[in-house]
Amino acid sequence: MTIRLALPPGRLRPRLSASVIREACGIPCNDNGRDDQSDALLHAALRHFAEHGLAAAHRARKQAEAAFFAGDRQGYGWWLEICRALDRRMAQDLGMAMAVEGAPANSDLGAV
Template sequence: MPMGYASAMHFRPANDNRGKAVDNTHLRAALRHFAQHGLAAADHARRQAVAAADAGDRPTFEWWLEICRALDRRMASRIDAPVSA
């Protein structure tokens, strides 16, 4: 393999997290949530956000949305914001 071959193949990082950054409070909460729920943590956070949205609880919805975003940005982007809140 020629020198520089591997670096030429990678034009950008595999984990390209562009967009809104997650603040430290939500990041710490997401890490605790991951420790408790493991690989299902993002889905659990998504379900919590959807339940809060259905209940019309905007602050709780936003909290869980940020937790979900910290764990899985794509999953969080598919959550519809509550219309009535």
């Protein structure tokens, strides 16, 4: 049995205009705007993944550790962000470990 809905004409719009759709939907939750640096970072992370496959996050972590201990803070930040793009939990663990390593109260590790 078919059910038909009878409404007076003009009460339903068969299509919404683009402005009404934009107003109703707004900006997607995962779209934080265009940021060229994050685009470059995402591109670098994807290239790193293409080169190293599933070991990419681990290799990015090793690169970040090497940069940290070499005193290259900019390189450390770059590799940490690539690691974060590939494996957020691994990057969080790395960040906490490096914070402990770089803490001045840790006298047995020496100055970094």
